Amino acid sequence: MTVRNVDIAVLGAGPAGMAAALAAAGGGADTVLIERENHLGGILKQCVHDGFGLLRFGEKLSGPEYAGRFVHMVREAGLAVLTSTFVAAARHDSEESVLMLVDRSGVTELHAKAVVLATGCRERSARQVMIQGTRPAGVMTAGAAQYYVNVLGYLPTTRCVILGSGDIGLIMARRLTLEGAEVLGVFEAKSTPSGLSRNVAQCLDDFGIQLHLSRTVTRIFGDDRVEAVETAAVDEKMRPIAGTEERLTCDGVILSVGLIPENEVGEALGVPMDPVTKGPVMDQNGQTQVSGVFVCGNAAHVNDLVDYVTESGERAGAAAAAFVAGRRTHRLLPLMADSTVLLYAVPQFVDMDAPESGAVVYFRSGEELGVTVVEVTAGGETVARHRYQHLRPPEMERLEIDLNRIPVSAGSLNIGVESAAAAEMTS
Amino acid sequence: MRELTCIVCPNGCSLQVNQDVGPWSITGNLCPRGIEFALKELTNPTRTVCSTARTSFAAARRLPVRTRGEVPLVRVRSVMSEISRLVVDREVRMGDTLIENVAGTGIAVIATADLADLIEGEDCDGRPIRSSD
Ligand SMILES: Cc1cc2nc3c(=O)[nH]c(=O)nc-3n(C[C@H](O)[C@H](O)[C@H](O)COP(=O)(O)OP(=O)(O)OC[C@H]3O[C@@H](n4cnc5c(N)ncnc54)[C@H](O)[C@@H]3O)c2cc1C
Numbered sequence A: 001m002t003v004r005n006v007d008i009a010v011l012g013a014g015p016a017g018m019a020a021a022l023a024a025a026g027g028g029a030d031t032v033l034i035e036r037e038n039h040l041g042g043i044l045k046q047c048v049h050d051g052f053g054l055l056r057f058g059e060k061l062s063g064p065e066y067a068g069r070f071v072h073m074v075r076e077a078g079l080a081v082l083t084s085t086f087v088a089a090a091r092h093d094s095e096e097s098v099l100m101l102v103d104r105s106g107v108t109e110l111h112a113k114a115v116v117l118a119t120g121c122r123e124r125s126a127r128q129v130m131i132q133g134t135r136p137a138g139v140m141t142a143g144a145a146q147y148y149v150n151v152l153g154y155l156p157t158t159r160c161v162i163l164g165s166g167d168i169g170l171i172m173a174r175r176l177t178l179e180g181a182e183v184l185g186v187f188e189a190k191s192t193p194s195g196l197s198r199n200v201a202q203c204l205d206d207f208g209i210q211l212h213l214s215r216t217v218t219r220i221f222g223d224d225r226v227e228a229v230e231t232a233a234v235d236e237k238m239r240p241i242a243g244t245e246e247r248l249t250c251d252g253v254i255l256s257v258g259l260i261p262e263n264e265v266g267e268a269l270g271v272p273m274d275p276v277t278k279g280p281v282m283d284q285n286g287q288t289q290v291s292g293v294f295v296c297g298n299a300a301h302v303n304d305l306v307d308y309v310t311e312s313g314e315r316a317g318a319a320a321a322a323f324v325a326g327r328r329t330h331r332l333l334p335l336m337a338d339s340t341v342l343l344y345a346v347p348q349f350v351d352m353d354a355p356e357s358g359a360v361v362y363f364r365s366g367e368e369l370g371v372t373v374v375e376v377t378a379g380g381e382t383v384a385r386h387r388y389q390h391l392r393p394p395e396m397e398r399l400e401i402d403l404n405r406i407p408v409s410a411g412s413l414n415i416g417v418e419s420a421a422a423a424e425m426t427s
Numbered sequence B: 001m002r003e004l005t006c007i008v009c010p011n012g013c014s015l016q017v018n019q020d021v022g023p024w025s026i027t028g029n030l031c032p033r034g035i036e037f038a039l040k041e042l043t044n045p046t047r048t049v050c051s052t053a054r055t056s057f058a059a060a061r062r063l064p065v066r067t068r069g070e071v072p073l074v075r076v077r078s079v080m081s082e083i084s085r086l087v088v089d090r091e092v093r094m095g096d097t098l099i100e101n102v103a104g105t106g107i108a109v110i111a112t113a114d115l116a117d118l119i120e121g122e123d124c125d126g127r128p129i130r131s132s133d
């Protein structure tokens, strides 16, 4: 076994990890980027559709192009990269993290002063959805279908239904249709789609694919292979309504029922998780509650825009480099989201002693709202406010706050919707 | 009155287009690109087509490709069928042209990845691109 010491280990070479590693190395730290797959790029390698990078590059790039630009930067910077490398075990000691890395040449014990977790997210699978019947071949997640079609070049179904209206499912409805499969419809148990409205428009409407809201798949038929499904309307409590069942003949069921941050290594390092975001509790620079362990991208919370993933990677990488360069004090104020209107807001804490005075808050609303003013208050003062044309749960919103505006006496920050009366006066 | 979703950026504004009287009135757009989108959408809707092409390399079966610009929505199927006949047999790079004028649209189809990067074990095979030691 070899033992190796580095300043910073970045785990995962998707857009978050590549941005973090570039920023960490740019900050003067000896950095290594570790990826379990053969190639850099993360999930973007299989997202051949366009729409990436509008904020970052002002262009609508495909996933591989967006990733490719960062792969080129990683090469130009001469970063140390380990691909096909798994983290078999991890632990955190007081001054460092120790990662047991396994690759084809053997085991390496890597001692890192700081770790950046950029391990992305995984899809909720069939086991996590309540459907009766067997689990024959042909039931797969949308991401798996995307991998079959876009990487392996093989059509996993000729006639399918899509369960759940997440973005990957919508993208795959279009992709499978273009490749000659028949998509019988997208079934969403909730009364509003989970994916972005632009994806409903360009992936379903363009091809006349029906989106069935408040309707779900209740049963799957078939022994070895899917032969049919039963769909039914559901009530507000998501219970199937008797008499509304319909049987559809198909050979595939594509699941697009949500993503969960991937934090196995974070858990091994003892990082406390937020039960709502399913990612680590962190500050505005991705510092988790374990000193020297940072998180970014989809491992922190599920993002819908890769541009924000990159932004979070850059911040975490730079903060990790600063951490390695010298310790400083922290003063954490909790950021509390008004749960009656917001699904969540991150970061969970704002570090008032951070050197940069700008901090970015990301949030999602719990339901669809029209024109809404969202404000951040602290110590009785409004420190940031922004007026949104609409808020929808699928669309993560971004709000910048200036730490200099937070009163010294403030014990917490609160984010919520401005009261109607106040909105009236200021609009 | 027509309802459209602007697909130009992730905001996905819902646009209301009133074509009843006089010049069309368009509301709901957060920026001017929404107007341009609505006018095009109601006259000649266009889309970028993204797909993959077959390759002759066993180690990288598919190369991601897209149209360089937008093609008329009604031509998307013909663009797809021309892409499906394509076989990439050289080590193209991101941005290289694969078809000059796809399905007579005047638009090119380009590679959206470096083929060398897709080949299993190209940089890696357990070895790092560049090791720090
Ligand atoms: C199907 C799909 C469609 C999308 N569409 C859009 C879109 O249209 N526009 C847009 O802007 N965004 C889109 N997104 C979002 C965007 O792609 C993601 O937010 C972004 O890729 C997440 O980046 P990441 O670096 O956090 O994670 P990932 O890209 O998932 O990268 C994580 C990396 O970590 C590696 N890893 C995980 N665990 C370990 C470990 N233990 N050791 C070593 N390596 C590990 C993985 O192999 C992977 O390479 C889409 C996402 C998906 C899945």
Ligand code: SF4
Residues within 6 Å of the ligand: B006, B007, B008, B009, B010, B011, B012, B013, B028, B029, B030, B031, B032, B033, B034, B035, B037
């Ligand atoms: S109108 Fe402007 S802001 Fe709204 S979706 Fe279109 S491009 Fe985006």
